[in-house]
Amino acid sequence: MAQRYVRVKTTQGHIHYGLLQLSRSVQVFDAPPWLKGQPTDLELSPDSYQILAPCSPSKIVAVGKNYVDHAAEMGTPVPEEPLLFFKPPSAVIAAGAAIRYPQQSERVDYEGELALVIGEHCTNCTPEQAHGKIWGYTIANDVTARDLQKRDNQWARAKGFDTFCPLGPWIVRELSPAAQLQTFVNGSDRPTQSSQIDRMVFSPDFLVSYISQIMTLNPGDVILTGTPQGVGPLQIGDRVRIEIEGIGSLENTVISH
DSSP states (O other), X not given: OOOEEEEEEETTSOEEEEEEOTTSOEEEESSOGGGTOOEEEEEEOTTSEEEOOSOOOSOEEEEESOBHHHHHHTTOOOOSSOEEEEEOGGGEEOTTOEEEEOTTOSOEEEOEEEEEEEOSOBSSOOHHHHHTTEEEEEEEEXXXXXXXXXXXXXXXXXXXXXXXXXXXXXXXXXXXXXXXXEXXXXXXXXXXXXXXXXXXXXXXXXXXXXXXXXXXXXTTOEEEOOOOSOOEEEOTTOEEEEEETTTEEEEEEEEEO
16 A cells, blocks of 8 residues: 555644654654654554545646547537636534535536646646656545536636635655546445546646746645546535545535535
8 A cells, every 4th residue: 555645633723743653543753744844753542633634735636528538528629728716724624524515606517627736836847747747646636517617707716615626635756647536426336537647638748848838846746637527516415435546535525605
């Protein structure tokens, strides 16, 4: 099993980065691991912490329509260049936290995605350089108020509600290019989304390079790489679980606002 890097909050309210052990205890680091954090003598027992989102990004840069089949189901062509938008850091929640269904919307969709975590400052990088700037990988749900997305000329409102970016539960350093991404709703054993991540139009290395030509990426920043075909609506009370082979699963429940 790949090493799982976590961010946790203790029962005393202290936030730590660390390495999750098979026993579910956490070996605490003295700083985020992408900032050269090193293990300390502190180890947290399984009953003494809660898992948070695995990083605290200064920005979340997301990519729209990065799978051919998803662009088709949205009735649009694949963009000639990556289609970028932002989700605010205030949208981030952890695995197990609740997605709040906003009163302004009548159609809220899940979008399972691979998320990249940046490990070093990245400006004007080539794709080859950008590969070394990706510190690790986690799972994201790009929750979207679909009716508002269609109504507005840009996506800030539809993508930006609090709780609209579940992230986690941890970060792994390596991932197979052919890893399978699947989304399940309400415990069904039939996925609503199922795709290999190497079916992206623009690869992770290309995306990091492309974004770095526009803005500096900082350590701990997150890039959402797009969702495959099969997005669908969520109702209050639904449970949505996104699995990526080699990482694990991210599950959240929908509640009323």
